[in-house]
Amino acid sequence: MTTASPGGPRWLTDEEQGVWRAYLHATTLMEDHLDRQLQRDAGMPHVYYGLLVHLSQAPRRRKRMTELAKDAKITRSRLSHAVARLEKNGWVRREDCPSDKRGQNAILTDEGHAMLARSAPGHVEAVRQAMFARLSPEQVRSLGEIMRVIAAGLQPEDTDADLPWLR
Amino acid sequence: MTTASPGGPRWLTDEEQGVWRAYLHATTLMEDHLDRQLQRDAGMPHVYYGLLVHLSQAPRRRKRMTELAKDAKITRSRLSHAVARLEKNGWVRREDCPSDKRGQNAILTDEGHAMLARSAPGHVEAVRQAMFARLSPEQVRSLGEIMRVIAAGLQPEDTDADLPWLR
C-alpha cells in the first residue's frame, strides 16, 4: 500500500495512515467525551460552552455577533441559533450595537457568568485528565506546535489583510 | 493565571491553555474542512464517508451494525439513521444476519464501492495537504504517539475482555 504510482493518486504511507486513524479516533472520542461531560454538568454542548467562555474573556463581557462567530470558528447562522438558545437559558442577552444599527452585541449575563464559574473547574479537570495528565511536558510542547501548524494551514488566511501594499 | 490554589480547582498552566486552544482550533478547522470537501466531492459528511471506508475494508464488504458502530465510534442510533440515508443513495444495503435473527448486516454495494474509488484520491489529497505536507517526519511520528495515548485514555476500556482471568 506504500507503493507510489507516478502520476496516479498518491496514497499515504502506512505510518501516515496509522497516524491519521489515531488522530480521527482520538479527536472524536475527545469531542464526545467533552460534549457529554458538559451536557451533564452544564446543560449545553461543548460549542455553546465555548461561546460563553469567549464572552467571559471579552471586555465588558460582550462581543459583536460576527466577531464572536469568527473567534469561535462557527458560521453566523449557527451562532444566531446558538445565541437564541442561550438567551432562553438566561445566560446571554442581546443588545443593539449603538454605532452600527445592523449590529448586535451578545452579552454574558450574570447568570451566565455564574454558571460558567460553577462548571469551569469540572470541565478543566476533564480536559486535564483526558489530555495533559497523560502527556509528557515534551509531548505537550510538541502537540502545541503541531496543532498551530495545522491550524495555520487551514486558516482562511484573510489574504492581504496584512499585505495592504499588494492591492 | 498559573497560580495554583491548594485544594481549590487546579487550572491549566499558560502553556497548557495555549495548547488546548490550538488543539480546539485545529481540530474544528480540520473537521469543517473535510466535511465541506466530502460534501462537495462525494455528497456526504465525513462520518458517512468513514462508514463506507470501514465497510470497504471488512471481509465481504459487510459488517454487523453494532460492530460497525463500535469501529466508527458512533452510537447505534446514529448508525441506523446514517445507514438509512446511505441506503437511499444506493451505496449500502442491509441484509438479515443468518445466525442471529435480531441482527443486520450493512453491506457496501458496488455503487458504493465505485463512489469510494472515485472520491478517495481527492480526500486523501485533502488530508495530506491539511496535515502531512506541513509536518516533519519527526512531528508525524510524535503526533501518532500522542493521539494514541489520548485515545487509549478515553477508550471505554472494555474491561477484562483481555483479562478473562479476572472474572
Place this chain on the structure above:
DNA sequence: GACCTTTTCTTGAAAGTTGAACTAGATAGA
C-alpha cells in the same frame, strides 16, 4: 439624492444527532 454593492444578522426548511423508549430475539437460571 439615486443606485449598486457589501456587510450584518436572522429565518426557515432540510439534514443530522442525541437519548430514551420500544420491539424482537437470544440467553441463562429455576
Place this chain on the structure above:
DNA sequence: TCTATCTAGTTCAACTTTCAAGAAAAGGTC
C-alpha cells in the same frame, strides 16, 4: 418450560447544524 434478563437494532421527539434566502443598514460612486 417459564421467567427474567440481556442484546440488537430501530424509532420518536427534541435539539443542533447547514444551506439558501432574505431584510435592513452601511458604504461607495456618480
